[in-house]
Amino acid sequence: MAKPQAEQSVFWLGSFTALTFIVAIVATGIAPSVNPHLNGNFSDEDHYHASYQYVNGQLVQVSSAKIDDSKPVFGYTLLQERGRLVYQREGCVYCHSQQIRPLASEMLRYRIGSSVAPSSDEREYIYDQPHFLGTKRNGPDLDRVGGKYSDDWQYSHLYNPAQMVPGSIMPAFTWLFVNKNPADPSSVPIPTIDARALVAYLQTLGAGREVYDPALNGGKGGWRPWLKLQDAVTNQTMSEDTVHRAKVPIIVPGGSTASSSVMYQ
Ligand code: HEC
Numbered sequence: 001m002a003k004p005q006a007e008q009s010v011f012w013l014g015s016f017t018a019l020t021f022i023v024a025i026v027a028t029g030i031a032p033s034v035n036p037h038l039n040g041n042f043s044d045e046d047h048y049h050a051s052y053q054y055v056n057g058q059l060v061q062v063s064s065a066k067i068d069d070s071k072p073v074f075g076y077t078l079l080q081e082r083g084r085l086v087y088q089r090e091g092c093v094y095c096h097s098q099q100i101r102p103l104a105s106e107m108l109r110y111r112i113g114s115s116v117a118p119s120s121d122e123r124e125y126i127y128d129q130p131h132f133l134g135t136k137r138n139g140p141d142l143d144r145v146g147g148k149y150s151d152d153w154q155y156s157h158l159y160n161p162a163q164m165v166p167g168s169i170m171p172a173f174t175w176l177f178v179n180k181n182p183a184d185p186s187s188v189p190i191p192t193i194d195a196r197a198l199v200a201y202l203q204t205l206g207a208g209r210e211v212y213d214p215a216l217n218g219g220k221g222g223w224r225p226w227l228k229l230q231d232a233v234t235n236q237t238m239s240e241d242t243v244h245r246a247k248v249p250i251i252v253p254g255g256s257t258a259s260s261s262v263m264y265q
Contacts, residue, residue, distance in 0.1 A: 051212030051223075052107055052116050059104040059116065063212035065223065075127045076204065083201025086194045087132065090173060097134030098143040098205065110144050113231025117144045118209050139170055144206035147232045154199040155191050 050064040076084065087093070100106050102119035110117035120143050125131040149157070156163060159177055161170035176195035179187055191199070209226045216222035 050102070051118065051210075052104075053214075054108065054111070054114075054116055059108060062214060063221065065212070076201070079197050080201045080204050082194070083197035083199070084128070086176075086198040087201060088130070090176075090198075092142075093132045093134045095136055095138035095170070096132075096140070096142045097137050098132045098141065099134070100141060100143050106141070110141055112144065112148055112227055115211055115226050115228060115231050117206075118211055118226050124208065142202070142205055144209075144226070146203045146205040146207055147227050151199050151203070154202055155195060158191075158195060158198070159189055 051062055052059050053062045099120045100110055100117050107116045107119060124143075125133070153164065155177075157165070157170075158173045160172050160174075161168035162172075173195075174189075176192055176198065177189035178192055179190045206226065210223040211226045212221060213224050213228075214221040216224060
């Protein structure tokens with residue numbers, strides 16, 4: 001067989017490339033009429049709120065409802081907005097994500113009490129610029145952490161994470177507190193306005209989401225805020241007990257015997 005001429009190979013390669021482009025352009029042109037998602041015009045049907053429950057060891061979708069656009073997605077107060085900036089400044093986003101993907105493992109992992117964590121949706125980030133979706137989970141996702149712990153717990157944890165969660169590798173944010181005097185056992189660190197703003201912001205995470213509760217309306221079912229009051233209460237006790245909540249908000253070395261093993265940073 002004769003070897004193809006160089007000009008012939010160039011001709012065929014060129015024709016093949018041109019054909020690929022033509023096919024791609026035609027496909028892109030007709031695609032929106034085949035798949036409505038591609039025309040950039042998302043219809044109302046695309047905005048659904050799905051709710052899941054843990055039934056007999058399985059995560060099952062119990063309901064979905066169209067997102068009610070008239071329902072408010074909450075903005076931030078000035079204090080909470082300041083807290084967002086502190087969160088950004090302190091680099092919390094490098095270790096914590098703020099997104100629960102619609103995967104069973106994530107929704108179950110972040111459940112609080114009997115409420116399975118609803119996956120995150122785009123509306124939740126409406127007031128977040130920049131958003132803190134994050135890409136790393138050195139620590140747990142924080143998208144539903146609001147209400148999980150008391151403010152006190154959050155302060156103690158920020159001041160000295162290992163005090164609240166033994167073995168924690170989260171850095172201690174001691175500079176968010178004043179009145180720290182290791183030599184004086186009676187000195188109790190006081191959260192600065194930045195710490196208070198940060199905690200106020202953390203407590204908003206997860207607000208504005210709803211889950212379907214079949215027990216509502218006399219068994220007919222209905223939507224309620226994702227965190228049930230009793231979940232918040234039981235869970236608060238549960239989480240705070242499991243992490244050995246300290247009796248006093250901040251333990252100072254040299255104080256009680258319980259504090260002797262605590263590192264002061
Ligand atoms: C170097 C990584 C790292 C950084 C930076 C970091 N964290 Fe953490 N965080 C962790 C780890 C690891 C845990 C899990 C252990 C624990 O609870 O202390 C955690 C846990 C938490 C928890 C408890 C979550 C839960 O559901 O129990 C909160 C709240 C939290 N971090 C907030 C913050 C905030 C706010 C900042 C920024 C001021 C921050 N973290 C910065 C690593 C980090």
